[in-house]
Structure formats: structure tokens, C-alpha cells
Amino acid sequence: MSAPLLTLEGVHTHIGAYHILHGVDLVVPRGELTMLLGRNGAGKTTTLRTIMGLWKASTGRVTFDGRDITAAQTPAIAQAGVAYVPENMGIFADLTVSENMVLAARGAKSAEAIDAKRLDWIFSLFPALKKFWLHPAGLLSGGQKQMLAVARAIVEPRALLLIDEPSKGLAPSIIQNMIVAFRELKGTDTTILLVEQNFNFARQLGDSVAVMDDGRIVHSGAMAELAEDEDLQQKLLGLSLAAHQ
Amino acid sequence: MFARLFSRLFSQDAPRSRVLLVLLLAVFIGLAFAPFLVHGAKPLNVAAKICIFIVLVASFDLLLGYTGIVSFAHTMFFGIGAYGVAIGFTRLGPNWGALAAGIAGALMLSLLLSLLIGLFSLRVRAIFYAMITLAVASAFQTLASQLSDFTGGEDGLNFKLPEVLTPGFSLREEPFLGVSLDGKLISYYLVFVAAVILFLLMLRVVNSPFGRVLQAIRENDFRAEALGYRTVVYRTLSNVLSAGFATLAGALLALWLRYNGPDTSLSFEIMIDILLMVVIGGMGTMYGAVIGAALFIIAQNYLQDLMKLGSEALAGVPLLANLIHPDRWLLWLGVLFILSVYYFPTGVVGRLRKS
């Protein structure tokens, strides 16, 4: 088994006076989709932001592809091959869908320069983006914005995708779209760390799972195990698969 | 017992530093006995100006240091106070009634304007607000110079003071300790005593529960709001108080100069001077106003003499001579100002208190 792509060791993060992460130890295996679950306020978003360098870990270490990125700057981390889809999607509302994509495609100077095959694949996953290609992104619906956010992260091949609650507030049919898209993504040898609260969504996609509570990882292992163990689900997430969505 | 009395007088706001205490005492004694310590019109002028600016800068510190609001319209209230007295004496003659009327009118106008501006500041971001106060102050200055019937226009207003305050008046024929007890002396002590009272009042304000809430708002207005304080009310009140004290400082200025014009109290240069004084002295300390004003005004008047010596010595070297030219004293104070914002954000007072 190859070395994990991303590891966090004993990471503590403080935001001002608040101590949010209390020693996070996380391993993200290469080429898999790892789910990061937990209730509101558990520290999942903070974990992603710390990896991305938007907030700095006060102690501990973050290693990506063998490199220590704990103190690295966000642009450098992104250039090393990490793509981040934040909870609020980070869409540039005044820019068109096309312009959003051009920005995300660091190698392209204009829309024409984006890899056509890649773009076709993205359009096949998210047809709405093709339809509204020249429209300001701010006019898209919530689900479409979410699709754009994910599309931006995959317009060029990246080694690691950090995705924060992509299914939040989306209609079930669109969530299905997302699930299909992520399944296809998994096939492209990309490593994904996905934060979710929707366990059904998680269960269909995750290879590994880590559960957070109070700024710590309280469980980690294979998704299949957790999916079968209803008692464990109840204990960790306060629910059982059948009861939730 | 004396200690307790003193403590209450100063609203329990101790200097908290030996050196600072010494400096403050020096300033106080210097100002209190100025007519006896120095001779001539200029030094007395400098002393009076220091008294007036201590009040003005302290009132600005109330707004900037304690409430965290940057406003460039402060000179406007200074000017209103000065014009109030000037117009009062011009229109109603050299009597105390005129003085009272002038001050009352000025305070009312300041109250109204500061209320409006204060409420406006709450709707907009700090930077937006700062820029708008700049524009308003500039417009007000233009207004003052245009309403010449009322304000004397560009030339300003010259007026006479009540007899007691005129140089011609004497309390006693023989001089006391070498100083003639004339109206000028009385004027000076009027300004001095008023300044002391106003300063102590401001000290009381910032050390009151009201003052503490202001500081809480300055640090984190969200939290203050969450704790139940209506930040709107506090900010507006702070604006009004600050404007009021500035207005009174302006009244003192007019009283001392027996003249007022658009450049005497409304110019942008004065606004910059206030900024320099409050930052170098120490924001949010009140005592910073004392130190800052004293330092700045003494430098303004006497540093130049020092620089003149240096400039003459370097007469041969073109650029260097220019740098030390006495007229360029503001350059060095500006540099000191920038360094203060970086390295001594709490100014001289803060630095002294740390050590």
C-alpha cells in the first residue's frame, strides 16, 4: 500500500482566543475518497482550512506528498496540487461561469486554452455549466453554484481535493448528480477529502471515514465497516443509516 | 487624605509611571506659572496655545483613542466654538453676556452637527466615514470663508474683549514678582483654569462606566452589542461629547487671540497637527494629549530655532541644508509620527508606562 498523500499529526489550531482543533491526527490514503464526518462545530471546516493554510496550525504537522506544508502559504499549497472547495463555494459572483473556470485553470490564459477534453467531461457531469457558460455566476441557483465550485476544482488535474459539504442545501436530484460526478472523479486517481453531514451521501462514496468531535478525530477506518455497524453509527453520529435521509 | 482627594480629582486615572508623573507635573507647573517663568508675548502665547490644544487633543482622543472612530471633522467643531465667541463679541459687544451667548450658540450647533454626523457614522464603514468627514470639514471651511457678512470671510473677525481681559486693565499698579497684573494675565489664567477643568472633566468621562463601555466597543463592537450595550447610543454620545469639548477649546482660542478666521481654527493643517499630537503623545490615554500637545507646540515654536542653527552650519550642502531647514520641521515630526504609529502605537505615554 502506497504512502498516504496527506497526514495531519497532532494539529492544534487557534482562532484568536478560541482553541478549535485539539490535536487532530488524520491520514488520507492516496487515490481514495476519505469522508470527514461530524456534527456542526466539530472542527471539520477548520481542519480543511488549516490544511489549505488559510488558518495556521499552532502546533502539529501537516504533510502533503512527503512535504511539510504546515507553515506554507495558501497559494504555494494550491500550486503543489491541492484544490479547495469551501463551504460557501467561493464563487466570484460578478464573473461569468467561463471566467470562473479560466481563473481556476492556472495554465490557461483564456477560455479557449482550457483542455477541451477535460471541459467536455465536466460538461457531461454538469450540463448546466455549459448552458450558462457566459452568464454571471451570481445568477446561478445554489445547486448550479455548487457544481461550478466543484468544476473549478477539477478543471485541471489536481492531486488532492478538499471539499466542504458539497451537498448542503441541495435538492435530492442534484445530490444524485454530485454522487455520480464524484464516482467518476474517483476513477481518475484523484485523492479526495470530503467533509459531509449527509451520511447517505457519505456512505455511497467513501472508501475511508474519519469522524470528528470537539476538535479531535474520534474514529477512523474503512467506510464499509462503519456502514455495517449501526451501533457505532448511533454512538458517533447520533443516528442510524436507516433513520437519516 | 490628600491622596484620596487627588485620586478622586483625577478620576483614579493615575499616570502609572514615575517619568510620566514628572513630565506631567513639569507641564502643569510650567503652564501654571508661565507668566512668571517667561517674559514676552511669544512664550505666553505658546503656553496659552498648549492649554487650548490639550483640551482639543484630549477631546479628539476621546473619539479616536477611546471609541476608535477616525474623524477629520474635528476642526469643524473647534472652529464653531471659535466663531461662536467671535461672532458673539462682534455682534453683541464686549461683555460677558456676549461670551455666554456665543458659547451657548456654538455648543448648540455643535451638538446638532455631531449628532447628525454621529448617527451617519454608524451606517457606514470606518473608512467611508473618515473620507466623508474630510469632505465635510473642507466644505465647512469654504462655507465659513464665503459667509463673509456673518463670519468676516477670509479676513476673519477682530473683536474686543470685556474690560477685565484687556491689556489696558490693571488689577494693581505695581507689578507682582516682575509681572504686571493686567488683563492679559487674567486672560491667561482664565484660559489655564478652564483648560484644567475641562481636562479633568474629560478624565472623569473616560474613567466612568460610560468610558469603559466605549473602550469595550472600540475593542469589539459585536461583543459589546451582544452583551446588551446599544453601541449606537454610546458612539453617538461619544461624538457629541467630543465635539462639545472641542467647541469649548475653540471658544478659549478665540478668547485668547481676540481674533478668528478660517485658517485660525478650520484649516486642515490644524487637523494634521491634532493627529500628530494624539499619536505621538499616546492614543487612548488622555495624558497623551498633555504630553503630545506640549511637545508639539514647543517644537513648532522652538525646534525651528534649533534647526536654523543646523541649517546654517550646512549652508554649503544643497539638499541637506534643505532637509534641516527650520521650515521643514514638520517633515521630521511627520517621520516621528509614522514611527510612532508603527513602534509606539501607544505613544510616549504608553512607552513610559511599559518601562
Next chain:
Amino acid sequence: MSTSIPAPAAASTDALPRTRLDYIPLLLAPALALIALPLIGSFPTWVTLTIAGLAMGMIIFIIASGLTLVFGLMDILNFGHGVFIALGAFLATTVLGSMADWTASESLWRNLLAVLPAMVVAMGVAGAVGLAFERIIIKPVYGQHLKQILITMGGMIVGEELIKVIWGPQQIPLPLPGGFKGAILLGEAAVEKYRLIAVVIGLAVFASMFWVLARTKLGLLIRAGVQDREMVESLGYRIERLFVGVFVAGSALAGLGGVMWGLYQQNVVPQMGAQVNVLIFIVIIIGGLGSTGGCFIGALLMGLLANYSGFLAPKVALFSNIGLMVCILLWRPQGLYPVAKR
């Protein structure tokens, strides 16, 4: 070229509304001009005043555009922006002064060949000083608005004094080069040559800014950065470098504007930075902090209004700027084109 990228929204079976350009502000300047016409009475006078207003507006735009761009992108309000304007103007006196024979000449081309170096020098030096200003004075206080205001003010004080050190404290005349002087006749209307030149240059600057912002990836980065700095960094761009670049460009533009402003007034004083500061702040507030288009319209409105009211009601003219600001803010409290920040 990928065939999957669709043609422009002509084939609109979309549920989305077509993007409607907010066109009302665009009509303000023409509307003002039209209203002024009957008030002024005489068409030739109106033409003269309008061109004068446009010229003034263009220069104001050049000066203010850098400030609004810097603010929009970096959230920094540079109270010292006036220093670069003054610097540009004073450099012009030196450069043009040394080319006295070229400027005295009546030939338009010789004049241009004299003014062009003045502009280039002004832009270059202002840009360089801008770089120093940004790295030394502004960078340490990123994100601290209070300190920024204070420190940039301090920068302006020091800058003004340094100008006095180098060029002296008195005002210096900056006469128009021979070929720029005088007026040409458009029908019955006398239009000053320099004003026309200013309009042309202003339009050229605006057009280039527009092109860069709308058609290049750099412009894309700037527009995105104005909205969401953090996301731009997350996409892998070193936004701090962009900041510095934009600041330098803004300062260079201010330098250029200074040259033109100096020639417009035919006079430069060390205090011109502070004097112009109030003006440009009003303009960018009117336009919407961070909006280049709004700044352009606001500048034109200001120039036109100043000239019309100067002719119609000179006493009122002194307050035309602040009056305009109040009117616009009452209608749109965030300015003409507020920038949508995250």
C-alpha cells in the same frame, strides 16, 4: 477551439434572466449635459463648457482611478495618494523646464515630444515611489484600517515636506507648451486645445484600463480579488504580488494625472496633494469604492457640474462637489456601482 463552448446567449431558452447592465448611471452624465443646455442658453458656450468639464473629468478620473482600484483590491485607503499626484506635477516642471525650447515651439508634435517624456518620467518615478511606499509604509499595516489611515496621512505629510525640500516651498508655474495653447473653433464654440488633448488622453487611459480588466487574465484576477481575496489565493495565485503591482500602477497613474493637472492649472504648489485628496475621495465615494466604471462616471459628473455651476452660479460652484456627493448617496448609499464583496 472547443466546439462545446456555446455561442453567446443568443440561443436563450434559459430560465435565467439575461444579464441586464445597470445602465442608469451611464445616463447621468449625458442627462446633466442636456439639462445644462437650456440653462446656459447659448449652444457654443455650452460646447465650450462641456468639453472643459469632460477634460477636467478625465483628469480627475486618471488621478482617482488608481485609488479606487487599490481600495477595491487591497481594502487599503491611501490617504497619501495625493503625494504621487504632486510628485508627478513637480517632475513635470523639471522635465518640461529643461526642454524649454521644445515647449516654446508652436509645433504640436514637438510639444508632444516634450510632454511625453515628462509623462513617462512622472509615471516611472511615481510608480517607483509607490513601490517603496507600499512595501515600507503600507505593508506592515495590512488589515488594520485605523493605522492605515494614520500612516498614509503621515506619508502624505512627509511626502509634501520632501517635495518642499527638493523643489522649494513656493509655487512653480507650469506653462502650457506653445502648441497646446489657444483654442480651436468648432463652429462658433471656442474649445481650448489642451482640453481636447486631455479628453483624448483620458479616454485612452480609460479604454486601456477597461481592456486590461475585461479582456486579460490579469484583469480577471483583479476583478476576482476585489470580490474574494481568499479564494483567489486558494486557486493558487500569489495575491500579494498582484497587490503590489496594482498599487504601483495606481501610483503611476496618479503621477500621470499630476502632470495633466499641473498643466491644466498651469501652476503647481506643494499642497496640491492635500487639496486634490478631498476631490478624489469624493469621486470614489460617488462611484462606489472599488469600481473603476463608477469612478469614471463620477469624475465626468464632477467635471461637468463644476464647469456648469461655475458659469451659472459661481457661489454655489464651490459646493458643487459635496452637493453632488450628497445627492448620489441619497439615491445610492453605496455609490453608483457598489462592488459586491463576499
